Amino acid sequence: MSSSSLQRVGNYLRTRWVSPHRIRFWLLVLLTLYTLLGFFGLPWIIQYFAVNTIKEDFGRELRIESVKTNPYTLTLQVNGLQLADRDSHQLLAWERLRVDLNWNSITNKAWTFQSIQFDNATLQEERFIDGTTRFSLLAEELASEPSNDGQAGSPPALQIKQLAVNNSTLRFTDNLQQTGSDTDESEQVLLALQQLSISLKNVALQQDSSSPLHLTGQLAAGGRLAFDGKVKLLPAPALEGTASISKLALKQAEPYLQQFANVQLDSGQLTVNGQINIDQQQPFAFLGLAIIDSLSLRDRANDQALIGWQSLSTERLDLNLADNQIETDPITIKELSGRIVIREDQTTNFSQLLTEAPEQAETNTSQGDKSDPFNITIQGIELAEGILQFADNSLPLPFSTRIHTLKGELSTLSSSSSEPATIKLEGEVANYGLAQVDGAVHAWHPMRQTNVHLRFRNLQIPEYSPYTVNFAGRKIAGGTMDLDLNYRVDNNQLDGENNLLLHDLKLGEKMASSDAMDLPLDLAIALLQDNDGVIDLTLPVSGDVGNPQFDFGKVIQQAIGDAISSIVTAPFSFLANLIGADSEELAQVEFINGRADLLPPQRQRIENLREALKQRPKLVLELAGPFNPNFDGPALQQQKAIEALRQHLAEKDSEVSNKPSLTAEANQSAVEALFTRYYPDTELESVQARFTEDQNEFDSAVTFDALAYRSYLARQVVEAQSVAAEDLKTLANARAEAVKIALIEHSDSTIAADRVRILEPQQADTLDNERIAMKVGISAD
Known part of the structure; x- marks a missing residue:
C-alpha cells in the first residue's frame, strides 16, 4: 500500500473511530x-x-x-x-x-x-x-507451600x-x-x-475487635448445644459468653471410657449451662450449673450393673484451667445405685475394671503428670434414696445383702486442705436392718486421716451364714446382730474397736471350709450368751494399712478368732470376771481324803459357780469325781474297819454308835474278834505278850499296855481292809454328786438338773498331800 493510502486510512480512523463522538x-x-x-x-x-x-x-x-x-x-x-x-x-x-x-x-x-x-x-x-x-x-501441606516473598506477611x-x-x-x-x-x-x-x-x-x-457469636446445633446421638456471646481473633483467639449443653447423650463417650475401663455406658444425659471464657491467659473457664441424669454403668465382662443414679446435680461448677481448679456447690445425688461384688478369686468387680491404656493415652498421661495437680473443692455431697447391693462369691456359701433408702451427707471435700470431710449416712439393710455411718475422712488421703463409726442394728444373722461358714465351718440358724464398728487411721496405722451384740444366736449345721478356724463355737456362745440371750463382744483391731500384705478381712477374722480362743481356753477367768470371783476357785472343788462331804470354803465356791450358771443359761457343768488310791485308800480302809466293827457290835446286840472307836476299851473284845477273823494264824496271847513287860528286877509283877495293844489291833484291822477300784469310783461319784446337789438344790434359786452332768470318775493328783481337787468342766447345752 502506498503512503498516500496509509494516510487516508489514518485520517479515517481519527475522524471516525477515535472521535469524541x-x-x-x-x-x-x-x-x-x-x-x-x-x-x-x-x-x-x-x-x-x-x-x-x-x-x-x-x-x-x-x-x-x-x-x-x-x-x-x-x-x-x-x-x-x-x-x-x-x-x-x-x-x-x-x-x-x-x-x-x-x-x-x-x-x-x-x-x-x-x-x-x-x-x-x-x-x-x-x-x-x-x-x-x-x-x-x-x-x-499448605504450610509447606512457599509464599511469594518467602516471608509470612500480616493478615489482610x-x-x-x-x-x-x-x-x-x-x-x-x-x-x-x-x-x-x-x-x-x-x-x-x-x-x-x-x-x-x-x-x-x-x-x-483488627486488634481487640470482638464479634457477636450465636451458635446452635444438635448431636446426632442426642443432645443440643448452644452458645451466645462474643469472639475475638486478634491479638489471640478469645471466646466469651453463655454456653449450654442440653441432655447430651453420654453414650457417645463410651468408646473413650472403654479405653481406660472395661465398662458399658448404658445411659446418661449431661446438661450444663453457664459462662465460658477462653483467651490467651485462660485456656478454659466455665461457671454454671451441671446435671447428669439417668446414669447407668455396667461391667462389660458379665453385663452386670456397677453404678448409676437418677440425678446428680450442682448449682455451681467452677472450672478454671489457668488455676488448675475445680470447685462446686453441694452435689445432690438422687437414687444412687451401686453393686459391689467379691468374686471367687477374692477380687472385686471394681478392681479389674481398669484396662491397659493404649500407648498414645499412656504418653499423654505421662505428660499430664508433669503439670500441677488440680485443686478440687466440693462443698458437700447429699444422698437421697440410694441403694447399694453387696455380694461375696468367694465364700463356701455365696452371700448377698442390700442397703436401701440410703441417705445422708458429706461435708466439704478439698484436696488442698488438711481438714477431713465429715460423714453422716443412714440406710436400711435387707427388710428390717439399720445402717448408720458417722465420722470424718480425708477423701484424697484416707490412709492418713480417718475416723469412722459404723452402726448396724437388727441384722438378721442367718443371712451372714456364708461368713461364719468361711470363718468357723458353721451355718447360723437364727438370731439378730447389732454392730458398732469404730475405725481410726492415722498415718497408715489402723487402731479400731468393734463391738458386737448378738441376740438369740443359734448355730446351724456344720459345713466344710478350707479357711475355717478350729473353734468350739458352741462353748463360746454358751460362755458369752447372758440370760437375755445377748452376746456382748468387743474386738480390738490394729495394723499397718500401708503394708502391701495388710488384709482387712484377715485382721477382723484374726481378732474374732483370738477373742473366742481366749474365752474358751480360759473359761473360768471369763466367768470369774462376771461375778468378781477368783478364777482358780471356780475351776475346782476340793475334798479331804476318803470323804465326799463339802467343807465351808468349798460350799462358797459352789455358790459362785451357781451364780455364774445363772448368768450363762446355756452353760453345762461337767463333774468327773476325783480319786487317788494312795490318798483315799487309807481313809477308805479306816472307814471299812469302823463299818466292820459296827456290824460286829450290831450282831452281838451291843449298843452301837454311828462311828464306833476301834481303840475304845469297851470295843476291845469286838476288835479282837475282828483281828482273829482277819489273822487266824496269829494268837492273841502272842500279841498281848508284845505289850507285857516286867516292872523291874526287884519286882516280880508285870504290866500290860492295853492302849498300845488296842491301837495295834486297830491298825491291823484297818490294814486288813481291801479297797477295790470300784470303792474308789464310788467315792469319786459321791463327791461329784455332792457338788451337783449343792448346785441344783438351793433355797434362793435352783439350777436345772440337766445342766450339771456327772462324768466317769478320774484319778487325780493331790494338793500338798492334804486335799484332792475335782476339776470342773464346762460345755454347751
Whole structure:
C-alpha cells in the first residue's frame, strides 16, 4: 500500500473511530466485555483454577457444580462444592456458598464483605491412630507451600458484616486403638453435630475487635448445644459468653471410657449451662450449673450393673484451667445405685475394671503428670434414696445383702486442705436392718486421716451364714446382730474397736471350709450368751494399712478368732470376771481324803459357780469325781474297819454308835474278834505278850499296855481292809454328786438338773498331800 493510502486510512480512523463522538460506543464495548467476563468468564476461571490447583498442588479432587458471579453486585455463589481427600474420603461439601463483597472495599482499603453465607455445609474430619487428622495433614501441606516473598506477611485487612452457617453438619471419625492390642486394629467412633447454625456479625481482623457469636446445633446421638456471646481473633483467639449443653447423650463417650475401663455406658444425659471464657491467659473457664441424669454403668465382662443414679446435680461448677481448679456447690445425688461384688478369686468387680491404656493415652498421661495437680473443692455431697447391693462369691456359701433408702451427707471435700470431710449416712439393710455411718475422712488421703463409726442394728444373722461358714465351718440358724464398728487411721496405722451384740444366736449345721478356724463355737456362745440371750463382744483391731500384705478381712477374722480362743481356753477367768470371783476357785472343788462331804470354803465356791450358771443359761457343768488310791485308800480302809466293827457290835446286840472307836476299851473284845477273823494264824496271847513287860528286877509283877495293844489291833484291822477300784469310783461319784446337789438344790434359786452332768470318775493328783481337787468342766447345752 502506498503512503498516500496509509494516510487516508489514518485520517479515517481519527475522524471516525477515535472521535469524541464515538466514546459511548467504546464504553458500551467495555461494559459488554465486563459483563460477559463477570457473568460468564469469571465463574469458569474460578472453577477451572480452583479444581486444577487442588489437584495439581495437593493431589486432591475438588468438584464444583456451578459458580455464579455478579459483577455489578459483587456477589459470588458457589453451588454443589465437594472436596475429597487422596483416598476419595469427602472432606468438605456445601450446597451453596454466597459471598457479597461491598464496593467500599476499594475506599476502605480492606476486604469488606456485606455477608458470607454457607448453606447445608458438611465438614468431615477424621483422626488416625497416630494422632494426625485429615485437615492437619492438609494444613501441613499448605504450610509447606512457599509464599511469594518467602516471608509470612500480616493478615489482610478484612471486614465481614454478617457471617452465617445454616443447617450444616460437622462429622468426626475417631480411630481408637483397640484396648490391649499391639496391632494397628482400630475401632471407629462416629460423632456428628447436625442442624448447625452459626451467626457472626461485624467480623474484623483488627486488634481487640470482638464479634457477636450465636451458635446452635444438635448431636446426632442426642443432645443440643448452644452458645451466645462474643469472639475475638486478634491479638489471640478469645471466646466469651453463655454456653449450654442440653441432655447430651453420654453414650457417645463410651468408646473413650472403654479405653481406660472395661465398662458399658448404658445411659446418661449431661446438661450444663453457664459462662465460658477462653483467651490467651485462660485456656478454659466455665461457671454454671451441671446435671447428669439417668446414669447407668455396667461391667462389660458379665453385663452386670456397677453404678448409676437418677440425678446428680450442682448449682455451681467452677472450672478454671489457668488455676488448675475445680470447685462446686453441694452435689445432690438422687437414687444412687451401686453393686459391689467379691468374686471367687477374692477380687472385686471394681478392681479389674481398669484396662491397659493404649500407648498414645499412656504418653499423654505421662505428660499430664508433669503439670500441677488440680485443686478440687466440693462443698458437700447429699444422698437421697440410694441403694447399694453387696455380694461375696468367694465364700463356701455365696452371700448377698442390700442397703436401701440410703441417705445422708458429706461435708466439704478439698484436696488442698488438711481438714477431713465429715460423714453422716443412714440406710436400711435387707427388710428390717439399720445402717448408720458417722465420722470424718480425708477423701484424697484416707490412709492418713480417718475416723469412722459404723452402726448396724437388727441384722438378721442367718443371712451372714456364708461368713461364719468361711470363718468357723458353721451355718447360723437364727438370731439378730447389732454392730458398732469404730475405725481410726492415722498415718497408715489402723487402731479400731468393734463391738458386737448378738441376740438369740443359734448355730446351724456344720459345713466344710478350707479357711475355717478350729473353734468350739458352741462353748463360746454358751460362755458369752447372758440370760437375755445377748452376746456382748468387743474386738480390738490394729495394723499397718500401708503394708502391701495388710488384709482387712484377715485382721477382723484374726481378732474374732483370738477373742473366742481366749474365752474358751480360759473359761473360768471369763466367768470369774462376771461375778468378781477368783478364777482358780471356780475351776475346782476340793475334798479331804476318803470323804465326799463339802467343807465351808468349798460350799462358797459352789455358790459362785451357781451364780455364774445363772448368768450363762446355756452353760453345762461337767463333774468327773476325783480319786487317788494312795490318798483315799487309807481313809477308805479306816472307814471299812469302823463299818466292820459296827456290824460286829450290831450282831452281838451291843449298843452301837454311828462311828464306833476301834481303840475304845469297851470295843476291845469286838476288835479282837475282828483281828482273829482277819489273822487266824496269829494268837492273841502272842500279841498281848508284845505289850507285857516286867516292872523291874526287884519286882516280880508285870504290866500290860492295853492302849498300845488296842491301837495295834486297830491298825491291823484297818490294814486288813481291801479297797477295790470300784470303792474308789464310788467315792469319786459321791463327791461329784455332792457338788451337783449343792448346785441344783438351793433355797434362793435352783439350777436345772440337766445342766450339771456327772462324768466317769478320774484319778487325780493331790494338793500338798492334804486335799484332792475335782476339776470342773464346762460345755454347751
